[in-house]
Amino acid sequence: MICDICGTEGVKIRTISRAYGQGKDLLIVENIPMVSCPHCGESYLSAQTLHKIEEIKRNRHSWAIERPVEVASFA
Numbered sequence: 001m002i003c004d005i006c007g008t009e010g011v012k013i014r015t016i017s018r019a020y021g022q023g024k025d026l027l028i029v030e031n032i033p034m035v036s037c038p039h040c041g042e043s044y045l046s047a048q049t050l051h052k053i054e055e056i057k058r059n060r061h062s063w064a065i066e067r068p069v070e071v072a073s074f075a
């Protein structure tokens with residue numbers, strides 16, 4: 001893969017998690033591929049990735065998986 005910023009080959013992809021929104025609108029998107037370039041030192045999300053994130057945010061109810069939350073009863 002070629003770096004969008006400096007055009008050098010050899011970028012690395014690492015996956016990150018990002019949180020969007022707050023409170024009950026909080027949405028955590030995991031496994032977002034972030035491009036990181038060892039040549040120019042830039043880390044960025046590709047246009048395609050940003051587009052996909054927008055789509056996930058718009059359709060969050062069909063994308064999101066409800067995870068079980070542990071509930072402890074005190075009494």
Ligand SMILES: [Zn+2]
Pocket residue numbers: 003004005006007008037038039040041042
């Ligand atoms: Zn670069």
